[in-house]
Amino acid sequence: LMRRCCTPLRRFSSRSPLLRAFGQQSFEELIEASAPVLTRSDGRIHSEDLAKLVNLDVAGLHVRGFFGQKSCEAISAHFRSLETKNWQVVTALGLESSDVHSIATPFNVAKQLNKMDEYFATSREVMRILRGEEGAILSPLDKLRLELDDAWPAGANVCKHEGRPFLAGLPRVMHGPTKWLQGFCHVDDISPCVAGKGLFSANVYLETPPVGGNLEIWPVTWRSKEAFEKHFELIQLFTMQDEAAQTRLRALLPKPIEIQVLAGDLIILCAKRPHAVQGFAFGTRVSVQSFVSISEEGGPMTLDV
Numbered sequence: 001l002m003r004r005c006c007t008p009l010r011r012f013s014s015r016s017p018l019l020r021a022f023g024q025q026s027f028e029e030l031i032e033a034s035a036p037v038l039t040r041s042d043g044r045i046h047s048e049d050l051a052k053l054v055n056l057d058v059a060g061l062h063v064r065g066f067f068g069q070k071s072c073e074a075i076s077a078h079f080r081s082l083e084t085k086n087w088q089v090v091t092a093l094g095l096e097s098s099d100v101h102s103i104a105t106p107f108n109v110a111k112q113l114n115k116m117d118e119y120f121a122t123s124r125e126v127m128r129i130l131r132g133e134e135g136a137i138l139s140p141l142d143k144l145r146l147e148l149d150d151a152w153p154a155g156a157n158v159c160k161h162e163g164r165p166f167l168a169g170l171p172r173v174m175h176g177p178t179k180w181l182q183g184f185c186h187v188d189d190i191s192p193c194v195a196g197k198g199l200f201s202a203n204v205y206l207e208t209p210p211v212g213g214n215l216e217i218w219p220v221t222w223r224s225k226e227a228f229e230k231h232f233e234l235i236q237l238f239t240m241q242d243e244a245a246q247t248r249l250r251a252l253l254p255k256p257i258e259i260q261v262l263a264g265d266l267i268i269l270c271a272k273r274p275h276a277v278q279g280f281a282f283g284t285r286v287s288v289q290s291f292v293s294i295s296e297e298g299g300p301m302t303l304d305v
Contacts (some may be wrong), residue, residue, distance in 0.1 A: 008148040027220050030231060031254050035059040036220040045151045045266070055195045059217045059273060061257055064278075066147075066266035067204050071137050076206040076263075076286045078132050079103075079171040087172065096241070099178040099279070102170045103129065107240075127168060137188060138205040140174035140288045141303075143167045144266070148292065148301055156301035159293065166304035169290030171235050176282040178207060183216060183276030185249050187238040188291070192228045193221045193272045196297035201271040202290045207262045209283025215267055217275040238274055249274075268292070 038058050043065040052058045066271050067075075087100035088109055104126045110119035131139045145168060148156035159166040189199045203215075210304065222228045223236060234252070237245045253274065263266060269275060291304045 016103030027252055029218045030222055030227065032219040032221060037062055037259060045147045047151045050151055053268060056193055056270065059257055060101065060234050060267060060269035063266040065264050067140050067143065067264045069264055072206045072263040074137055074142060079173060079286055083113065084173060094175060099174050104167065104170055106170060107166060117125035123165050123167045141290060144202055144204060144290060145303055152301050154298060154300040156303065158192055159302035168303045169305045172287050172289050174285040176280045178279035182280035183278045184241060185246060185274055185276040186239065187274055188271035189280045190235060190239060192225060193223050193270060197294040199271040199293040200268055202266065202268045202292050204288045205263055205265045207263055207284055207286040208261060209280040209285055212278050213285045214278045215259040215261055217269055218253050220253065220274055240257045271277045
């Protein structure tokens with residue numbers, strides 16, 4: 001199973017000698033000269049775009065109008081009617097609350113809580129709930145899986161472990177005001193990027209706040225073990241939900257690529273690239289998120305969360 005380092009390794013105060021030392025380091029060697037975001041306005045996932053994303057030639061894919069507006073309203077209302085729980089994150093202090101709520105527990109938290117049997121036992125039922133009782137509208141997760149299966153040469157399917165299916169994805173509901181108005185800059189996998197395979201994150205947006213909530217992607221990558229080890233003290237800041245670490249990160253990083261997202265849009269990005277969702281003071285943001293993994297070059301895509 002692919003490991004995801006989306007939680008802090010340890011915390012540092014603003015007076016930490018390690019954080020003070022970062023003032024002498026930079027991301028200059030890790031900045032990419034050109035890593036654009038490909039934008040499509042036809043609502044479709046294109047095979048050639050996926051190839052560029054997987055080969056790390058672009059920072060992300062933005063498909064406008066991937067999910068119809070009326071469908072967005074219906075699915076968003078359905079998700080908001082469900083009972084939710086806080087999408088907790090694991091820190092050095094234990095489990096802490098975040099800005100995100102969902103109806104089930106993601107895999108990495110279930111693993112930390114030693115509730116993997118419960119996670120797998122309920123995954124199919126949770127997916128049925130997400131589809132709604134009538135199933136009159138194709139759910140965003142089902143459409144994402146089918147479109148990826150059509151567009152990727154090796155196909156796409158839901159990840160399974162010993163015959164038991166993972167959740168293909170989960171809704172993410174955020175209400176303003178959020179804790180992080182600038183957004184939490186992070187990576188979901190801290191290991192070096194490798195062209196042709198890796199971990200990607202797909203989000204279908206169903207409802208967006210009137211102001212804020214945009215996505216930021218930084219043109220920064222580490223593609224070798226040597227680069228990772230050389231910059232590790234800096235790179236590990238991306239795993240810390242800590243105000244001092246976040247402030248220092250943003251001071252050192254170049255200007256991000258900012259993507260304005262609207263209801264119905266799909267964003268797919270390499271989860272190993274630094275990214276953040278801007279916070280917002282009021283309104284609601286509803287999206288469906290899935291991790292898309294490719295374990296070997298030319299292999300199939302698998303979806304889970």
